Amino acid sequence: MTVTQRPTDFAAILRGMPQPYLILRADLTIVGASESYLRLTERTLDDIVGRHILEAFPENPDAVGTVEQGPLEVSLRHVLSTGKPHEMAVIQYDIPQPGGGFAQRFWTPVHTPVAGGDGVIEYIIQNPMDVTESVVKSREADARLRVAHHAADLASWEYEPETDIWRRSHSVDELFGFEPGTGGPVAAPYFDRMHPDDLVAVNSIVQSAIGSPDLTVLNFDYRIVLPSGDIRYVASRGEVLRTSSGAVRMIGVLMDITADRAREAELSNAVKTQEELLQQKDVLLAEVNHRVKNSLQLVVSTLRLQARRLENPDAVDAFEQAIARVRAIISVHERLYRTENSLSVDMADHLTKLCLDLTNAPGSRAVTTAIDEIGLTTERAIPVSVIVNELLANRIRRSKTDDTDIRLSLRERASGSLELTISDDNSAGFGKPSQSDLSAKLVASMAAQLDGEFREELDEQGFRASVIFPRERT
The missing domain is CATH 3.30.450.20 (PAS domain)
Structure with missing residues (x-):
């Protein structure tokens, strides 16, 4: 008895694959797709088979420059030229809708070559993973x-x-x-x-x-x-x-940094009369503050790039706190760079704007300020900024449901010393420290730099923290 072996129906196997797969010829014409792929892209075989992939999935005219046909084609041609698989980064590639318009979608496509008996690439298998939900989040x-x-x-x-x-x-x-x-x-x-x-x-x-x-x-x-x-x-x-x-x-x-280089050249070529030397000193101090601000901003950007890869909420929060601390220092140098006086920080203007930076999130508690007209040197303004950042950030995080204002004041005392105070009427967490160990150490360290005395109270009346310190270092 002769048994006739039935030919394997590879097309049926492909259609039944649980993963989304698209099959392309070497000329990037579509020849097949799994049912999973068709469901994912809301297309039918009649819509796409026999068409070039960029024709079957055209660019969204409302998202020109965002939808990434260019990198997609580069990836496919790279696979053809090297014979090696290629995994793309996340790309936006919107899907045409049957009734018109486009649905915004984000993908991480993997392209795998399939060679014939002679070793020449005949097909490319595309496996696109839909990552729209995670990107939107x-x-x-x-x-x-x-x-x-x-x-x-x-x-x-x-x-x-x-x-x-x-x-x-x-x-x-x-x-x-x-x-x-x-x-x-x-x-x-x-x-x-x-x-x-x-x-x-x-x-x-x-x-x-x-x-x-x-x-x-x-x-x-x-x-x-x-x-x-x-x-x-x-x-x-x-x-x-x-x-x-x-x-x-x-x-x-x-x-x-073209402007920075131009200022350097200007400084090096300046005629150094006594008056010009004084002017040059001011320009140089402004330049130093600008450079420090730029360098710290690059640090912030690097931290933000790294934070994007984190999934643990505690780790993300730690990065956000670190970024806020660096930005508090950046703000001092930015104020100095943008004012005519490169030696003194206008604390009323500076602390008001720092509070706005800290409370710009939707639903954040407001901060009311009462700040005397006080100018401080950079070495005094930075510790004050870090203390304000730590104490305000902790109060905002610990009492998100509170709609009362936080109060910030910087006053000159009769003795000539200065008193920085942050308070509110919220007693949430009464009996517990209001800061993490790191935050408490930072505040204590900054108060010590100011030769100041730090006090913190949290009772049924609310919260109050203060630092009394001399205007100038003793």
């Missing part, structure tokens, strides 16, 4: 990051050396002299605009990053030669990230 943190970048004139970027995929904020295009959306999905045109004398060093750092472990910090400064011939100076900071497959990806920020 992280939007608030991303929004805070974008606001922080904008406030500090920072531009964000992400680079993948293996494919040359180059994703960046619009500010990067502006820095390199490209019109929005004209730079393309790869980094080559941007490397072409780097100054030839700096390009070797930049390439060396990129090459060293390829062999570096996850979270390696990257620092590189270079010049950009604009089409007009003008030179732009930038400082870039970033870190190495590795995908689940071990591929290297780098993320970071850019800062335009």
Whole structure:
């Protein structure tokens, strides 16, 4: 008896796969998809089979420059040229709706080549994981990051050396002299605009990053030669990230420091008469404060980039507290840089704005201030700022349901010393310390720097903390 073996129906097996799979020919024409893929993308086989992937899934006209057809095609062609799988970073790729319009979606596609008997790539299997929910959840943190970048004139970027995929904020295009959306999905045109004398060093750092472990910090400064011939100076900071497959990806920020370089040149070329030396001293002090502010802002941006990868709420909160502490110091140098007096901080203006920074979240408790017209040197203003940040942040966190105001005052006493006071009528946590061990140590350390005496009371009447300290160091 002869048994006839039935041919294997691979198309039926593909359709029944529980994971979303799309099958492309080497010309990127769609030839098949699993039922899971069709459900995920809200399409049918008749909608997509026989069509080029970028035609079957066109760009959302309302999200030009955001929906990332460019990097998707670069990834697919990289697989064809190397014969190796490629895992993409998160991309936005919106899905056309049957009734018109687009649904916003975010994905992490994995592209895997399939070679024929002769070793030539015949097909690519796309396995797109829908990560829209997790991306939407992280939007608030991303929004805070974008606001922080904008406030500090920072531009964000992400680079993948293996494919040359180059994703960046619009500010990067502006820095390199490209019109929005004209730079393309790869980094080559941007490397072409780097100054030839700096390009070797930049390439060396990129090459060293390829062999570096996850979270390696990257620092590189270079010049950009604009089409007009003008030179732009930038400082870039970033870190190495590795995908689940071990591929290297780098993320970071850019800062335009052209104005800093111009001021340096101006200072070095200045004629040093006695009057000009005094003016130069003021300019130099302002420049120092500006540089310190910029450097600390890069630290804040790096912390925020790292915080985005955390899932543990306690770890995220710890990063947010660290960022707030650094920003309290940044605010002092920023005030000095933006005022004519580079030696004294107007504490009424400074503390009022610091309170606004701390209470800008929706539903946050308000802070009322009563601050005398007091000017303090940088070495006195910074400890005061850190103390205010710690005490206010702790009160805000511990009594989120309280709608009463927190009171902040800085007064000059009859003795000539100064008294900083933070109080409210909330007795929540009565009998418990209002600060973490680290926060309490910071406050005590800052009070000691001021040669001051710190007192804290929490009873049924509410909370009161104060520091009495001399105006000048004794």
